[in-house]
Amino acid sequence: MNLLKIIDPFTLTLIITVLLATFFPATGMWVGFFDGLTTAAIALLFFMHGAKLSRAAIIAGSSHWRLHLWVMCSTFILFPVLGVLFSWWAPVDVSPEIYAGFLYLCILPATVQSAIAFTSLAGGNVAAAVCSASASSLLGVFLSPLLVGLVMHVHGASGSLQQVGSIMLQLLVPFVLGHLSRPWTGNFVARHKKWIGKTDQSSILLVVYTAFSEAVTHGIWHKVGAGTLLFIVVVSLVLLAIVITVNTLVARRAGFSKADEITIVFxxxxxxxxxxxxxxxxxxxxxxxxxxxxxxxxxxxxxxMVCAVLARRYKRQTMAAAEQESTLAAKR
Incomplete structure (x- = not known):
C-alpha cells in the first residue's frame, strides 16, 4: 500500500513545517513578527470554533449526561493517571522533557473536529459528540493549566490561576465571541466549511513553526534522535490502545447503545x-x-490514523446491523 495514501495531507504538511523550522527557523526581528501573527491566528481559530457550534446541537446532545460524564472522566482522569504512572515508571533513558511532554499530552482536552467527524463516519451519536467534545474543549481551558500546576509541578497555584486567565483571554474569549456572532456569521461559516477547515490547519501550522523555530535555536535535535522518535511512536500506540480498550469495555458494561459506544470511544x-x-x-x-x-x-x-481504521470498522458493523434489522422487518 502506498505510504502517501496512509498518511493524510495535513500530516505531511506538518512534517514539512517542522523541517522548514529546522532549516529556516525564525530569528531576530522575525521572532516578534511570528509571535504576533500566531496570537492573531489562534484567536481567529477559536472564533471560528465558536461560530461553528450551534445552540441546537448543544441542546440536542446535552441530555446524555452519563455519556458526557464518562468522556470527561476518560479525558481528565484516566489519561492523566496513565501519564503520571508512565512518567513515574520512566522505563527508557530519554530526555526528561519527553516524559513531561507525555504527561502534558495526557492533561489536555479532547479534539472537537476529528472526534465529531469520526463519530459521524462510524454511525455514532453525532449530537452527543458535538456536545461532549465541545464541553471537553471548554473545560480544558480551566482544567488543563490547573492540572499542569498540580501534576507537573511547573508553577505554583497563583501562577496557574494567572495562566488560566491568559488562556481564557486568548482562547475562550474568541470562542464565546464567535458563538455570539452566529446570527451574523452562521450562514457564512456553513457556506465556507472547507475554507474554514484550511484556516484551522494554517493556524496550527503557524504555531508549530513558531514553537519549533524557538526549539531549534535551543538545540532540540541534539536531544531528540531516531531512537527517541521511535520510543514516542510506540508509547503513543500503547497509550491509545489502552484508552480505547477501557472506553469500549466501560461503554459495553454500562449498557450504552452502539451509537453511544462509538461516541464514547472517539x-x-x-x-x-x-x-x-x-x-x-x-x-x-x-x-x-x-x-x-x-x-x-x-x-x-x-x-x-488509528481512529480512521476504527471508524470504518464501526461503519461496517452499523451497516450490517441495519441490513439485518431491515431483513427481519421485511420478514414480519
Missing amino acids: CGSKKSLANGIPMANILFPAATVGILVLPLMIFHQIQL
Missing part, C-alpha cells in the same frame, strides 16, 4: 493539538515548548 480517546500547542506557549518557557509538544504532535497523527 470523544474519550482524543487529545487536541489545536488546544495543546497554544496552551504550551503560555504555560512553558519558550525554549522547552518544541520538545514538550513533540509527543502531542506524534500522538495526534497516530490517533487520526
Whole structure:
C-alpha cells in the first residue's frame, strides 16, 4: 500500500513545517513578527470554533449526561493517571522533557473536529459528540493549566490561576465571541466549511513553526534522535490502545447503545493539538515548548490514523446491523 495514501495531507504538511523550522527557523526581528501573527491566528481559530457550534446541537446532545460524564472522566482522569504512572515508571533513558511532554499530552482536552467527524463516519451519536467534545474543549481551558500546576509541578497555584486567565483571554474569549456572532456569521461559516477547515490547519501550522523555530535555536535535535522518535511512536500506540480498550469495555458494561459506544470511544480517546500547542506557549518557557509538544504532535497523527481504521470498522458493523434489522422487518 502506498505510504502517501496512509498518511493524510495535513500530516505531511506538518512534517514539512517542522523541517522548514529546522532549516529556516525564525530569528531576530522575525521572532516578534511570528509571535504576533500566531496570537492573531489562534484567536481567529477559536472564533471560528465558536461560530461553528450551534445552540441546537448543544441542546440536542446535552441530555446524555452519563455519556458526557464518562468522556470527561476518560479525558481528565484516566489519561492523566496513565501519564503520571508512565512518567513515574520512566522505563527508557530519554530526555526528561519527553516524559513531561507525555504527561502534558495526557492533561489536555479532547479534539472537537476529528472526534465529531469520526463519530459521524462510524454511525455514532453525532449530537452527543458535538456536545461532549465541545464541553471537553471548554473545560480544558480551566482544567488543563490547573492540572499542569498540580501534576507537573511547573508553577505554583497563583501562577496557574494567572495562566488560566491568559488562556481564557486568548482562547475562550474568541470562542464565546464567535458563538455570539452566529446570527451574523452562521450562514457564512456553513457556506465556507472547507475554507474554514484550511484556516484551522494554517493556524496550527503557524504555531508549530513558531514553537519549533524557538526549539531549534535551543538545540532540540541534539536531544531528540531516531531512537527517541521511535520510543514516542510506540508509547503513543500503547497509550491509545489502552484508552480505547477501557472506553469500549466501560461503554459495553454500562449498557450504552452502539451509537453511544462509538461516541464514547472517539470523544474519550482524543487529545487536541489545536488546544495543546497554544496552551504550551503560555504555560512553558519558550525554549522547552518544541520538545514538550513533540509527543502531542506524534500522538495526534497516530490517533487520526488509528481512529480512521476504527471508524470504518464501526461503519461496517452499523451497516450490517441495519441490513439485518431491515431483513427481519421485511420478514414480519
